[in-house]
Amino acid sequence: MVLLMLNRLRNLFSGTRSFDGASTGRRGTAFGRMPSQPKAQLASRFELAARARYIASNNAVAAAAVDAWVSALVGSGVKPQSKHKSVRIRGRLNLGFEAWTDRADADQLSDLYGLQVVMAKRTVIDGEAFCLFLNEGNDLTVRLLDPEQIASDMTRDLPEGGRIVSGIEFDSRGRRVAYHVRRETVTTTFQYKVDRIPASDICHMFRVDTPGQVRGITWFAPVLSRIAHLDTWIDAQLTKQAAAAMLVGVVTPGEHADKEWEGEALGDSLEPGTVKVAPVGSDGITFSNPPSVGMDAIEFGRIVEREIAAGMGLPAWQVTQDLSAANYGSQRGSLIEFRRRVEQLQHGMVVFMFLRPLWNRWVATEIMTGRIKGDQTELSAAKWITPKTAWIDPKKDAEAELLAIAGGIMSRREAVTSRGVDIEALDEEIAADNERAARLGLTFQTVAANNNQQPEAAEAA
Template identity: 50%
Template sequence: MARSSLTRIFSRLWKRSYEGASTGRRTAGWGTMRNQHAAAEAARRPLTNRSRYLVANNPHAAAAKAAWVAALVGTGVVPAVTDKLAAQWTAWTDEADADGLSDFYGLTAIMVGGMVVDGEALALKIATPAGLRIRVLDPDQLDASLTRPLVDGGRIVNGVEFDVFGTRVAYWIVKEQPEIGLGLTLSPVRVPAEDVIHMFRVDFPGQVRGISWFAPALLRLAEHDEWHGAQLTRQKIGALLTGFVTTNDGAAPFSGDSQGDALIGSMEPGALNVLPPGKDVSFSDPPAIAQEANDFARITLREIATALGLPYEVLTGDLSSVNYSSIRAGLVEWRRRIEMIQHNVIVFQALRPIWHRWVMIETLAGRIDDRVEDLLPVRWITPKVQWVDPAKDVQAEIDAINAGLMSRREAVAARGMDIGALDTEIAADKAREATLGLSFNAAARTAQPGEVAA
């Protein structure tokens, strides 16, 4: 008896405090992930392939990719520079693409789209006599099969080379895409890390390569596709309204075409047909889509939106259940996440290294007179976010400028414009208006005596 009491006491003391870590019937089918590195290495390629397929074929997956690219890049994340340097940067953006298919901001959008779908984006910084050029590569060109230790204490993991201190020093890249029939060499080439842009969202410490952002949503997206196919089949069956004529003597109550022993008849709209005794007409009762099916679809889409980090309204375009306050509150939280990714991933991993290389090349070529050290620190300004009520948004900016919380330079740069070019354009407009004797209401507040221009 005493032993039984002690057993109960110790079992209470040893009982797990975290129910999620308990064992038993309730947790028997739960999955676990012991090693994130190994799991990511094994799952990266299947997740990428399935994500690419869904984005190409599933409308919600395609909308999710487009929504993230538009939110993160928009018309372009621009450096906060002015005057001659801004003009030189703008001129270079049109020539940035080594393949000549887009400008620099288009390249950024391609890289961000690749990061969302494939989990990572890969590009080369190429120094040419005409200046810096960027070539975006397929992430599959980074040889994921190359993993081995090195004699100097370093290692290569999934095509990324690390030195003895764990610093990325090189990437092993296949120079050409594995196109069929061209007979190209697919041996990887060692490219120094300073010449490579490798952009991905870091989800855990020590992560080597990126994981598709669609990973948490793939199962739900596939199930939603299956549900949609099943409901479409149900709708087609529901459209098959068929009439059945029952007779006792085999005579047809309607006229029609004979097909063997069957008579295929028809009923004209507005016709009155009198059936003789012993004859009856009945119709099929095809199934209709119940309300719970629509509710299930809506719940599934909300789960997909949550897994993709998107507001439900952005993913689906369904604004039937929102008002001004609710949509604004939802977008505010999403835009915090957008800003975090813009500055922690896109700016840090891609835009800053490209800016540094561009400044160095332009300075060495004598096209920029300033010192490199003075030009490297630069702030990046993301595109201006449009609100539902633009009048209130503009007024809030004016109030922030007047209160000293924002400069005109920042407000103008957020619209993708250079403040020097804007001021020159405004002055030219006013001079032309004065020459022509025109007068318009001033769109901006005129600085009062004693005030310092922002």
């Protein structure tokens, strides 16, 4: 009885056989292990980023995945809309910031929206993006930093409980207080001289995957191996087809053929459409039968491409640009789920880590220079407008929005903002258009919203 109870207790507290994924037998040898994700990310970050940069520069599927993510995250630009209670101050802030975007780049290569594109691109490929806020004179500028400028080899404990981890300095409470940045020369080589820059002057944008994460990890991490093997497989297929297409036929002259045929014997070189001559004594002509790429190989390639797209968090057709098997329902369904993921990253990463600190810094600069007066907390309140995303059937979506507004479950401001437009600027533009049309005696017909009736029918009703 005692032995039975001991066995039951041992089975109760021993879960080693309860999950096949945790088994240590023959089947468990197929699993790798990652005891600590933050430590594994720091150890592998550089090598993964270096391989991702190579893949994104040389592989068409990888390049398409990067472009798809950048387009989805920032598109033509994410813009702030002031939420200050004063209409006049809101207008001054919105117009002032929009005017500043043209001189935002410290290197004068782009505007703020171009900087957003580069930041998003580096985040996808390298896993993280950095920029430096510079107050020079009475203006603010932004300088992009290469992720490798952050001294990742600097990791040590500091007095009073602080520490430096992979070039980022933390205080005793675990808050980021400074970044250790290598200086960059004109020749784009990094000097060994390292500057300690306060964290308030640095923007560090990356996708947070786990608690305790210090640096970002490339978004290609789950699929790097697949992309590399797909590249090798496609190269092998192309080489096989090219080699097979080189030789068209072999002439085999009979034993009584003219001796001049001997100079045309088979050699080592092959060219497209080549006809070779066999040694004298054989007879006839043989045509080559180059192997074709079967449907099995084509389908296999598509399966791998879909797996790569899934690992990158993208709809497959956005990566392959192949819409042959897509329809309205499948495209719309994949877009709905994808756009939820995009909105999460836009507001939780792009806005929170990059654009909101930038907006706050710009507002503080305007206050310090006296160009605007007021409480910084009130002046910094803003709503962020993401670029308009077009749907497959815009007519249906517009009708659904109109019904939602009429039913009181959506505000007109929410509908306009979702299209990437400032409602106040839109209303002013509409008013100006109406005033100009009235002044010139112009009239335009509008489509009635009630059951798609024509205006005359709607009036009669």
